[in-house]
Amino acid sequence: MDKSVPVTLPEGFVEFYEDVESWQNELFFRLKKKTDSKKVDAIPLLKREDRPLLEFLDFEVDLTDYREAFLSFAQLLKDKREKASLFVDRIMDIKDELDYGELLMRALENDKKYFSGLENETGVPASIMTMISQHAVRPFLRVFALPYEQSIREDESLGWGKGVCPVCGAMPSISRVRATDGRRFLFCEECFTEWEHRYLACVYCGNSEPSTIKYFVVDGDDANQVFVCEKCKGYLKNYDERRGKARTDLFITNIKTIYLDLLAEQRGYGRRETDFN
Ligand SMILES: [Zn+2]
Numbered sequence: 001m002d003k004s005v006p007v008t009l010p011e012g013f014v015e016f017y018e019d020v021e022s023w024q025n026e027l028f029f030r031l032k033k034k035t036d037s038k039k040v041d042a043i044p045l046l047k048r049e050d051r052p053l054l055e056f057l058d059f060e061v062d063l064t065d066y067r068e069a070f071l072s073f074a075q076l077l078k079d080k081r082e083k084a085s086l087f088v089d090r091i092m093d094i095k096d097e098l099d100y101g102e103l104l105m106r107a108l109e110n111d112k113k114y115f116s117g118l119e120n121e122t123g124v125p126a127s128i129m130t131m132i133s134q135h136a137v138r139p140f141l142r143v144f145a146l147p148y149e150q151s152i153r154e155d156e157s158l159g160w161g162k163g164v165c166p167v168c169g170a171m172p173s174i175s176r177v178r179a180t181d182g183r184r185f186l187f188c189e190e191c192f193t194e195w196e197h198r199y200l201a202c203v204y205c206g207n208s209e210p211s212t213i214k215y216f217v218v219d220g221d222d223a224n225q226v227f228v229c230e231k232c233k234g235y236l237k238n239y240d241e242r243r244g245k246a247r248t249d250l251f252i253t254n255i256k257t258i259y260l261d262l263l264a265e266q267r268g269y270g271r272r273e274t275d276f277n
């Protein structure tokens with residue numbers, strides 16, 4: 001048990017991400033309607049290729065749709081985060097000069113060099129341009145993931161079982177332990193895929209020695225846990241549905257528990273960055 005008091009999140013922080021999620025859901029449902037997503041069993045494909053689907057299947061995005069998503073996310077940022085507003089105005093000034101195909105590719109690759117070069121050219125901070133480009137691609141990734149969703153969620157024999165997202169290759173941002181059977185699922189916030197993982201295994205190094213994997217919680221809240229690995233010093237937050245509300249929104253839970261990330265870092269644990277590799 002930890003006696004530290006959780007840090008207070010900046011005002012409007014959680015609300016902003018709730019708005020982001022609503023924005024994303026709305027676009028996702030719109031894109032989904034336009035797409036024929038017949039169910040496909042992803043497991044044989046994943047076993048054969050041994051890499052995330054995005055690396056070997058076509059990811060087709062209509063660039064007009066992506067441009068629209070990019071600009072509407074930029075607008076949301078302007079409306080909800082005052083600090084970003086000036087930069088969004090700048091983006092709107094140059095919106096016809098931006099190469100949306102390039103932005104999409106670089107967002108997927110999380111190409112920091114590209115975005116810092118763009119910052120020099122445009123004056124828009126790389127963090128803002130990256131954020132918009134990456135959030136704008138998420139609804140498309142969710143549609144891409146759709147045909148495979150069920151087979152991946154029901155991959156009981158852990159045909160994939162790795163620590164990276166089987167669809168897009170990102171690192172999970174959080175996991176949950178299912179109330180009904182105590183099984184653990186990792187969650188990818190890029191494409192909203194959930195896949196099963198061994199309960200006591202590190203997502204970064206695969207270590208599964210019980211004595212070197214443990215979790216800590218903050219006093220009074222046993223549902224929000226931080227799994228840590230003593231071998232590689234990695235950590236991942238976990239929501240245990242057996243100890244809290246059954247079925248939670250993991251995207252928002254991840255945001256609401258930023259104080260656990262700070263605590264984990266203070267104790268010397270780290271997370272590998274999301275890099276789609
Ligand atoms: Zn993913």
Ligand SMILES: [Zn+2]
Pocket residue numbers: 202203204205206207229230231232233234
């Ligand atoms: Zn580890």
